[in-house]
Amino acid sequence: MKGKGKRNSGFTLIEIIVVLVILAILAAFTIPAMLGFITNAREKECISIRGTLARGYTAEYVAAHPEGSDVTLDEATVLLKISAIKSYGASTTLGNLCPSGGTYTVKSVDQAHVVIVCSKHDSDTNANAYDANKSYKKDDIVIKNHIKYLCTNACTGIDPESGNNASSYWLVIGTDDESIPKYFYKSHYQKDVVVIYNGKQYRAKVKGAQGTPSSPSTYWEAVT
């Protein structure tokens, strides 16, 4: 008699592990690509929605201002809400249209032309707390201690509060609540930013303004 037992049909443990490893490798390559694809698609949809809203705004503006007068940001926002409801239904708000959950605001308005930004998809409003582990490029905006900074160069790894080291990378452009920032001697300022120093307001005359505000000064002019 030959003593060898009959081999069980089915898979051995080794075979199952090999299959699982192959699946894991495939997933490692395809899942990030899929997520990137979804993110990209949502951003494109968001841009398209904002385009529709902007065209709707223009129609509302023309109806409300046939004489072509100026509108304030507040009024533009009201017209934009009407445009959103007409395009996307009665329950639509400027906070529930972006597929990634962003909120739309009017950034600027020039009569019939409106610029709408998304809090999730527009770098201008996408100002998040500074994170030392994130990479930052030109025109990114971050917030640290309620101060908003604009990146003017490759800012990765540069803390906006690290003084002279940071000043050629980050410029102060304001605060996160639109109040006037207190002058901070370590910072450099974007042109036209207003600061408070010793109870007085000063406006930066040039990009990269620095030094203690006084008037007259190369960098600062008193706001009257």
Ligand SMILES: [Zn+2]
């Ligand atoms: Zn969006």
